[in-house]
Amino acid sequence: MASAPDPRRTSHYVTNAFYDALVTDFADWQNDDMAVGDVALRDSARAFLEREARLLDRHLLDDWLALFAGECLYWVPATPGGGDPRLEVAVCLDDRRRLEDRVFRMATGSAWSQIPQSRTVRQVTNVETFATGTEGIFMVRSNFVINEFRAGESRGLAGWCGHRLRRAGDGFEILVKQVNLIECDQNLRNPSIII
Amino acid sequence: MPGCLEKMKMEELKPPAGRLANAAPSFDWDALVHDDRVHRTLYTDPDIFAAEMTAIFGGTWTYLAHESQIPENDDFVTTALGLRPIIVVRDSGGVIRALFNRCAHRGATVCRAAAGSAKVFQCAYHGWTYFNTGKLGGVPWPEGYACDFKDAKYNLAQVPRVESYRGFIFGTLNRDAATLVDHLGPMAPIIDQWLDRHPGGRVRLCEANRLKYKGNWKLAYDNSADGYHVKFSHRSLLEMENRLKVGNQKGMSFYKDAPDDSPMYVQYLGNGNHFKDKRPNIEQRPGALWEIEGAHPGMEHFEERLRDRLGEAAARALDLAASEPVNINVFPNLLILGNHIQVLQPRAVDETDTTWYGTAVVDDGNELDGAVDDVNTLRMRTLENFPNFGEVDDAVNFEEIQRGLMAEEDEWIYMHRGLDVPGRIETDENGVITAPATDEVFMRETFKHWKRLMSSPPKLSIQREA
Ligand code: FES
Numbered sequence: 001m002a003s004a005p006d007p008r009r010t011s012h013y014v015t016n017a018f019y020d021a022l023v024t025d026f027a028d029w030q031n032d033d034m035a036v037g038d039v040a041l042r043d044s045a046r047a048f049l050e051r052e053a054r055l056l057d058r059h060l061l062d063d064w065l066a067l068f069a070g071e072c073l074y075w076v077p078a079t080p081g082g083g084d085p086r087l088e089v090a091v092c093l094d095d096r097r098r099l100e101d102r103v104f105r106m107a108t109g110s111a112w113s114q115i116p117q118s119r120t121v122r123q124v125t126n127v128e129t130f131a132t133g134t135e136g137i138f139m140v141r142s143n144f145v146i147n148e149f150r151a152g153e154s155r156g157l158a159g160w161c162g163h164r165l166r167r168a169g170d171g172f173e174i175l176v177k178q179v180n181l182i183e184c185d186q187n188l189r190n191p192s193i194i195i
Numbered sequence: 196m197p198g199c200l201e202k203m204k205m206e207e208l209k210p211p212a213g214r215l216a217n218a219a220p221s222f223d224w225d226a227l228v229h230d231d232r233v234h235r236t237l238y239t240d241p242d243i244f245a246a247e248m249t250a251i252f253g254g255t256w257t258y259l260a261h262e263s264q265i266p267e268n269d270d271f272v273t274t275a276l277g278l279r280p281i282i283v284v285r286d287s288g289g290v291i292r293a294l295f296n297r298c299a300h301r302g303a304t305v306c307r308a309a310a311g312s313a314k315v316f317q318c319a320y321h322g323w324t325y326f327n328t329g330k331l332g333g334v335p336w337p338e339g340y341a342c343d344f345k346d347a348k349y350n351l352a353q354v355p356r357v358e359s360y361r362g363f364i365f366g367t368l369n370r371d372a373a374t375l376v377d378h379l380g381p382m383a384p385i386i387d388q389w390l391d392r393h394p395g396g397r398v399r400l401c402e403a404n405r406l407k408y409k410g411n412w413k414l415a416y417d418n419s420a421d422g423y424h425v426k427f428s429h430r431s432l433l434e435m436e437n438r439l440k441v442g443n444q445k446g447m448s449f450y451k452d453a454p455d456d457s458p459m460y461v462q463y464l465g466n467g468n469h470f471k472d473k474r475p476n477i478e479q480r481p482g483a484l485w486e487i488e489g490a491h492p493g494m495e496h497f498e499e500r501l502r503d504r505l506g507e508a509a510a511r512a513l514d515l516a517a518s519e520p521v522n523i524n525v526f527p528n529l530l531i532l533g534n535h536i537q538v539l540q541p542r543a544v545d546e547t548d549t550t551w552y553g554t555a556v557v558d559d560g561n562e563l564d565g566a567v568d569d570v571n572t573l574r575m576r577t578l579e580n581f582p583n584f585g586e587v588d589d590a591v592n593f594e595e596i597q598r599g600l601m602a603e604e605d606e607w608i609y610m611h612r613g614l615d616v617p618g619r620i621e622t623d624e625n626g627v628i629t630a631p632a633t634d635e636v637f638m639r640e641t642f643k644h645w646k647r648l649m650s651s652p653p654k655l656s657i658q659r660e661a
């Protein structure tokens with residue numbers, strides 16, 4: 001029997017079923033009746049997101065990649081809500097291999113959009129947790145403000161994230177990170193940092 | 196629609212009222228555009244930018260929108276012609292118009308939406324209401340006016356010449372311009388080839404990767420057929436696309452060694468239009484384009500699905516998901532490249548939006564045997580590659596040019612690669628100029644055209660419904 005394809009080298013898991021689940025999972029999840037009041041869960045989700053922000057601010061991208069499940073998605077929609085990615089392009093829509101491409105490119109020494117490299121500080125706030133239909137899988141909503149300094153100029157990026165997290169050991173792994181920039185459908189200047 | 200011109204009232208435009216003709220800035224264009232170089236102020240001077248926004252954007256045929264954005268009567272999109280806010284609408288009678296998004300009363304825009312469907316546009320400020328032909332329908336409390344609102348001057352202004360070429364809608368304020376198809380000339384069959392690889396010879400515009408850079412709009416237009424920058428500006432992309440070393444060299448690898456010795460070429464086709472053709476680098480057989488497509492989400496899964504479903508015919512379907520290796524550049528603002536329709540929108544002398552519209556395959560005739568959805572699913576992902584991993588680096592390099600050009604005393608920008616090199620550049624009997632991939636002849640010719648437009652700007656006019 002052939003072993004399962006390695007998602008770092010080939011993309012077999014991004015199927016119609018994957019897209020169907022993505023669209024469904026991200027359609028209607030931020031509802032009071034699905035909110036999880038458990039303070040411990042919220043606290044551990046918040047700690048997870050804060051660590052993620054720290055890794056990104058410190059440019060520890062390999063460590064950041066390790067937060068994701070093998071079969072994962074990093075998704076920055078180009079329209080509010082994101083629609084169905086089979087019908088529209090996204091600002092970013094990275095499966096495991098493309099996410100590793102993104103990190104690889106940054107390290108080539110010739111990714112001019114990041115030379116000089118951006119310095120960022122991220123505030124992650126308003127963390128709320130929501131149950132899904134699946135045991136051990138949670139949705140987390142958080143707001144973010146990123147102050148970015150690059151090439152002599154400072155700017156701000158703001159929005160909110162939906163993380164689809166699966167319990168793994170003591171912590172979580174990211175199945176999907178959806179980043180919703182408030183200006184996602186506008187012309188963006190140098191959108192080359194990972195958000 | 197020449198017929199409808201007769202119903203229209205033309206207004207010839209004079210120097211803006213209140214500004215004395217001799218107070219307008221004037222330039223010695225010959226001193227600024229040489230055979231081998233152009234002056235830095237073409238990219239930095241706000242007065243030259245202002246002159247371009249009338250002499251070029253609107254002075255010549257300028258791309259406005261794609262018909263697939265307004266498929267039904269009453270559909271509209273908002274855009275700009277230079278800096279003028281514009282509503283491109285398919286009116287209730289089916290005529291495509293480019294209305295000035297500017298209330299005839301005191302100037303507010305009458306439409307704030309990016310797109311939609313509307314039979315009328317009502318100004319939010321005092322409620323004047325216009326039909327989507329631009330004609331004034333009514334004003335609140337008309338008894339307070341002594342004027343005759345049937346006077347055409349109270350209707351919305353509109354672009355006097357609006358024409359489409361195979362779905363691409365252009366407009367110009369130059370009433371005397373040649374027809375669009377004559378203006379495109381030898382570009383028209385190149386656009387045909389780009390469309391005709393698709394079922395039914397057409398595409399549908401979809402959502403876009405939208406980018407902005409702090410630099411002059413011409414930096415992007417100069418770049419669009421520039422084969423000289425690829426190996427350097429896109430070095431990280433070339434490395435990334437080949438990092439897994441699977442199969443053929445991916446993407447633009449044909450730029451890596453000696454691009455001028457390769458069969459690709461660049462052409463200048465008149466009126467500022469140019470064309471970079473990379474297709475000759477690729478074997479002319481179904482499936483060859485797909486084989487050099489870079490990795491993207493779902494690639495292997497959907498490829499297997501298409502091969503299972505279509506057998507041999509999968510090769511053509513997969514090629515439709517792969518990026519077409521051409522740059523078709525229609526001066527001043529339409530860049531058809533890969534599967535993108537990229538539109539340049541100047542915002543200021545040093546700020547430009549580049550919107551990379553995706554295009555989807557439409558297969559009403561079922562030429563792809565039910566596979567069109569899978570093809571588009573792959574195509575959305577291949578469309579994302581270049582804006583994410585290529586264009587961001589170019590855009591930052593454009594910004595660094597804008598920064599470098601602040602060195603006021605160092606005046607010249609050179610574009611003389613290929614100039615006077617014997618046997619390098621060919622001109623055919625129709626005036627089409629062909630040169631090796633990294634040649635800058637297309638820029639030199641474009642600036643000659645630019646100089647012609649700037650030195651003797653066409654007479655501009657607007658029109659209103661009568
Ligand atoms: S500005 Fe439009 S109605 Fe007054």
Ligand SMILES: [Fe+2]
Nearest residue numbers: 418425428589
């Ligand atoms: Fe480029």
